[in-house]
Amino acid sequence: MDTPPVPRPLVDVVPLVRAEGLSRHYTRGSEIVDALADITLDIPRGAFAVVLGPSGCGKSTLLHLLGGIERPSQGAVTVDGVSLERASEAELTRFRRRSVGFIFQFYNLLPFISADENVALPLLAVGQARADALRAARAILDQMGLGARRGHRPAELSGGEQQRVAIARAIITRPPLILADEPTGDLDAAGAEAVVSMLRDLARDGQHTIVMATHNQRLVQASDQVIRLSSGRREPR
Amino acid sequence: MTPLRLALADLGFDRLRTMLSIAGMASVIVCAMLLGAMAAALSDFLAVPSTGSNLIILDGNYVDPSDSTLPDEVMRAAEALGPQLVSRVSPLFFRQLRVNDRLVQVRAAPLADWAGAQHLSLQSGRWPNIGNEVVIGEGLADSAGWNLGSVLIIYGRPMTVTGTFRSPGVAFAAVYMPLELARDLFGPDRLTQIVTVQVALGADGETVSARLAADPEIAGRFVVFYEDTYTRRNTELLRDLLNLMYVGSGLALLAVGMGAYMASALHLAERPRESALLRLSGFSVAQVSAYLLLRTEMLAAGAFCIGVPLASAWMSALYADGPAYVFNVPIRLTADPNRVAIFAALTALSAFAGALVSTAGLLRASVAQGLRS
Ligand SMILES: Nc1ncnc2c1ncn2[C@@H]1O[C@H](COP(=O)(O)OP(=O)(O)O)[C@@H](O)[C@H]1O
Ligand SMILES: [Mg+2]
Secondary structure, eight states, rough: OOOOOOOOOOOHHHHHEEEEEEEEEETTTTTTEEEEEEEEEEEEEOOEEEEETTTTSSHHHHHHHHSSSSOOSSEEEEETTTTTTTTHHHHHHHHHHHHEEEETTTTTOOSSOHHHHHHHHHHHHHTTOOHHHHHHHHHHHHHHTTTGGTTTTGGGSSSHHHHHHHHHHTTOOSSEEEEEEEETSSSOOHHHHHHHHHHHHHHSSSSSSSEEEEEEEEGGGOOOEEEEETTTOOOOO | OOHHHHHHHHHHHSHHHHHHHHHHHHHEEEEEEEEOOOOOOOHHHHOOOOTTTTTEEEEETTSSSSGGGHHHHHHHHTTOTTTTTEEEEEEEEEEEEEEEETEEOOOOOOOGGGTTOOEEEEEEEEEOOOSSSEEHHOOOOOOHTTTTTOOOTTTTEEEEEEEEOSTTTTGEEEEEEEEEHHHHHOSSSSOOOOEEEEOOOSOOHHHHHHHHSTTTTTTTEEEEEEEEHHHHHHHHHHHHHHHHHHHHHHHHHHHHHHHHHHHHHHHHHHHHOOOOHHHHOOOHHHHHHHHHHHHHHHHHHHHHHHHHHHHHHHHHHHHTSOOOEEEEEEEEEOOOOOHHHHHHHHHOOOOOOOOHHHHHHHSSSSSHHHHHH
């Protein structure tokens, strides 16, 4: 007996990230570098996707395009309902505030403010009261076991601690998309494992979609989806 | 995190760098303040009241009129134009003399003409009586430290200062004595080097000047000037100096803007990532610009707060043993509040412009570009 298909909820149907024919080239002198060519992909909500490939294959460029901090040369990219290739600077600012959090290999914390202020930055950027923002930041740092370190400047923290501060900063606004660019690259095995499991947990609770770039084949195990890149192009499986 | 708080945290983080930036700008602000004060003092001095349509006649063959002598025919030719055109013709004698070890211009004219044709106004004391009495210009009183009752040895004879005067033109550094006394002192001959012609009320200076220049006693040998023109020619050097000072203090202010530009460009070149990170964390371009501009303005404000008191202290130190003199002109340097306010505004403005220029390019770049650098 045929049963009519059960309509799946809309959130599952519309992927959080959709890219079509996405390209980015740079001019270096007279030479044109195709950092990324003709990338098409969907990443559903709640997924833990890994962008895998050797150094220079275009992983960072892809993440920058998905995060709205770089504009594509060609193609379309829609994230959380925003068509980034068409968005104005003001729309991109709004998108960054609401939809995306970044984590990097080298943490990228502001050196001249304390850990809790770094974590609170995204809330302060949208005008939240300082006391409230710092309270929220400290709550997350407590959860991550960094409560005692909240007043320290980045230079006073270990690499693993700085990366946890950076993760706290990326998630404080609860953005649907978290982009992690080689987040374990500068960490020892234990630190790397801690970061990956933290990201996996974030994806698992369904609130966040993770896109992690790495050249480390072993990290693929943790993922729901692998996007392999080679010389700026997507490799078929 | 407000832009202001960010800027404060940033400046407080690298204190040595912050202090060096402030010190660099402060030294330029001190220069601008000193040059501005000198320019203001000079321009006060050069804003001399006009002697109206007074004409002077002198010997065109001499560079220094005190070397020349005008014959009585010149005065008579001027008087011959009649009271319709000329209200007063006054002879003026002058010599550069060493008086109490200073080089001083000693002038003599009939006492009756001092207030009129010679435009002297008494500032203190009284005019001389017949006797060995003189008055001195207030510039000279100031620079030489002479005052009422001082005894000057002029041409070997002691003379008492009975008053000080103010005058337009270049007489500020002169000693005036009655013509009778000069005749007694130097002998009766060769006592006229300049003839001052006061044009009658209602008469046209140009006409009188033209008539004098065409007079057979005068034409060819003697020249006729407006006294103002002559004064201006004599103060031309000071005027050039003044213009230089204006240019100098303008350039110094421009250098404040350049300093701000350098401080903020250097900051951006060294840490381009920071502004990218702020944008990544959701700060708009406007918010990041505000932070960078505030940062620069705070450097400029710091420089101003150090530079202005330093300049004022310097000026009062210069002033501790009397005013400075430029060509016997007393130059009083002061940190006039109005000028300080104008400087504050210009400093803020030039720092703003400097910061704006250095940040504009950076913020046009994409966030990713900032992160990669
Ligand atoms: N701003 C840029 N200008 C010129 N070339 C660039 C720029 N950004 C990236 N590239 C080039 O694009 C290619 C992909 O870079 P990237 O995305 O950083 O690779 P990955 O992150 O995989 O190492 C590299 O060859 C890199 O040199
Ligand atoms: Mg990379």
